[in-house]
Amino acid sequence: MASAPTLEAVxxxxxxxxxxxxxxxxxxxxxxxxxxxxxxxxxxPHGRVLGITGPPGVGKSTLTNVLISEARTRGERVAVxxxxxxxxQTMGALLGDRTRLRxxxxxxxVFVRSFAARDRLGGLSDAAIxxxxxMRAAYDLVxxxxxxxxxxxxxxxxxxxxxxxxxxxxxxxxxxxxxxGVMELPDVIVVTKADLGAPARRARADVExxxxxxxxxxxxxxxxxxxxxxxxxxxxxxxxxxxxAGWLAVGDRLARKRAVQESAWVxxxxxxxxxxxxxxxxxxxxxxxxSEPPFERMARASAVLAARLxxxxxxx
Ligand SMILES: Nc1nc2c(ncn2[C@@H]2O[C@H](COP(=O)(O)OP(=O)(O)O)[C@@H](O)[C@H]2O)c(=O)[nH]1
Ligand SMILES: [Mg+2]
Numbered sequence: 250m251a252s253a254p255t256l257e258a259v260x261x262x263x264x265x266x267x268x269x270x271x272x273x274x275x276x277x278x279x280x281x282x283x284x285x286x287x288x289x290x291x292x293x294p295h296g297r298v299l300g301i302t303g304p305p306g307v308g309k310s311t312l313t314n315v316l317i318s319e320a321r322t323r324g325e326r327v328a329v330x331x332x333x334x335x336x337x338q339t340m341g342a343l344l345g346d347r348t349r350l351r352x353x354x355x356x357x358x359v360f361v362r363s364f365a366a367r368d369r370l371g372g373l374s375d376a377a378i379x380x381x382x383x384m385r386a387a388y389d390l391v392x393x394x395x396x397x398x399x400x401x402x403x404x405x406x407x408x409x410x411x412x413x414x415x416x417x418x419x420x421x422x423x424x425x426x427x428x429x430g431v432m433e434l435p436d437v438i439v440v441t442k443a444d445l446g447a448p449a450r451r452a453r454a455d456v457e458x459x460x461x462x463x464x465x466x467x468x469x470x471x472x473x474x475x476x477x478x479x480x481x482x483x484x485x486x487x488x489x490x491x492x493x494a495g496w497l498a499v500g501d502r503l504a505r506k507r508a509v510q511e512s513a514w515v516x517x518x519x520x521x522x523x524x525x526x527x528x529x530x531x532x533x534x535x536x537x538x539x540s541e542p543p544f545e546r547m548a549r550a551s552a553v554l555a556a557r558l559x560x561x562x563x564x565x
Contacts, residue, residue, distance in 0.1 A: 256289040259387050263357055267328075267387060271362060274379045280518070281551055284544035287379050290386040291542060294507070296328075297390055297494060298381060300409025302397030307415040308441035309394050310350055311477040317352060317359060319483065320390050326358040328384035332377055332395040333363045360388065366396075367521075373404050375518050379544070381408045407513050410503065411436045411493045416456055418448035434463065435470055436493045443474035443482055450474070468496055511543040518547045523554045530554060 254270035274280050280287060299316075301309050313329060320327045329350060352359045364377040373395070384391045395405050397414065405412050414435035438456055443449045456472045471489045475482035497503045520528045531537060536553045539546065 254283060254286050256286060256293070256386065259290070259383060264360055267360055267383070270383055271376075271380050274383070275376045280375045280379045280544065281548040283379075284548040287382055287544040288542040290383045291511075291544065293386045296385045296388045298385055298393065298408055298410045299390065299490065300393045300395065300405035300412045301415065302395045302405045302412065302435070303415030303441075304417060304420070305396055307417040307420075308477055309396075309415050312415065312439070312441065312475065313392055313394055314351055315477045315480060315483065316390075316392060317350075319487075321356070321358055325389035326387075327390045327392065328360040328388040329362070330377060330380055330384065330391065330393045331361065331363045332366050332373060332393065360384070373407060375514070375521070375547075378408055378514055378517075407510055407517070410497060410506070411490055413437045413439060413490075416440050416452055418442050418445050418452045420452070434465060436468060437486070437489045438470050438472045439475045439482070439486060440472070441475060441477070443476040444479045468493065514543050515547050515550065519550055519554065522551060523558060527554050527558060530557065 252269070252273070254266075254273045258266045259270050270286070274283055274287065276282075301313060303309055310331070313331075317327050317329065329352075331350065350361055352361050362380065364374060364380065366372050367374040367377075373393075377393075381391060381393055393405060393408055397405065412435040414437070416438060418440060438460075440449050440452045440456065453472055453474050460470060460472065471492070473482055473485050473489055475486055497506065516528055516532075519531050523530070531550050531554055534553070534557075536550075539549070541549065
């Protein structure tokens with residue numbers, strides 16, 4: 250078993266310390282056992298978390314490469330969490346999606362890590378969520394890349410401050426998010442491969458059209474065109490991301506968003522480990538009251554449910 254990670258080590262220790270912390274939380278029951286560490290990391294949300302989602306082949310990893318290199322030029326430290334559906338053999342073969350990230354292994358300021366998707370395509374495991382929280386404490390920018398197809402797009406909203414949806418020219422992707430509810434709307438939408446010309450412009454017009462019919466929330470998503478190949482549209486993208494960050498910083502928007510995310514982490518973990526019935530048992534239990542931070546809460550709820558349901562405590 251890996252030694253217990255501490256926030257001090259992660260903040261001071263560079264890549265090896267971060268890698269050790271991730272190994273600890275990925276061990277069986279690790280997120281529950283290291284709840285105190287994870288809550289400490291959660292208490293110092295230093296970096297911005299950008300979620301990038303979209304279908305396989307749309308250009309997410311290529312765009313991530315550009316974002317990494319630009320952030321490094323600005324002197325920012327960057328972590329990438331790539332949620333990789335190809336870890337599930339058949340799906341990966343089907344989609345042909347491999348993370349195509351080219352980073353310099355010698356660069357102390359970039360940390361890239363792949364995680365297997367959870368049950369459904371692109372879904373975030375509790376370890377991936379915990380890793381995002383750790384990275385957020387230690388890096389200036391955390392990029393979480395997930396393959397989003399319909400439903401799983403919503404998962405990225407569990408961890409990201411800002412969700413960026415990538416749309417492929419000539420794909421009809423634009424119709425897909427129109428069907429989604431307000432909660433699942435991305436914050437920024439980019440049509441990738443703008444260098445393709447007319448099909449990209451058409452896709453943008455389609456997305457704008459779909460968006461004009463969609464019921465948006467308080468934030469209205471912006472639609473941009475980007476070419477990672479030509480590095481065009483990047484200034485507009487940064488402006489759009491900054492505008493969203495600025496909007497989130499008003500009043501208690503960010504705090505409210507994170508509180509909703511954290512409740513969802515707890516409920517997801519309990520549903521995963523104890524099923525829907527187990528989650529219902531917890532939600533209707535008097536033990537539920539308490540104001541501890543999310544990872545301690547998960548650990549306590551797991552222990553309570555394990556005892557109540559006669560199951561093994563996953564952290565024991
Ligand atoms: N023409 C063009 N091709 C691109 C661009 N960005 C990515 N691609 C290509 O699209 C394919 C899929 O890219 P990738 O980043 O791996 O997509 P992902 O599956 O969404 O991560 C690769 O062959 C890339 O070279 C772009 O800006 N223009
Ligand atoms: Mg990729």
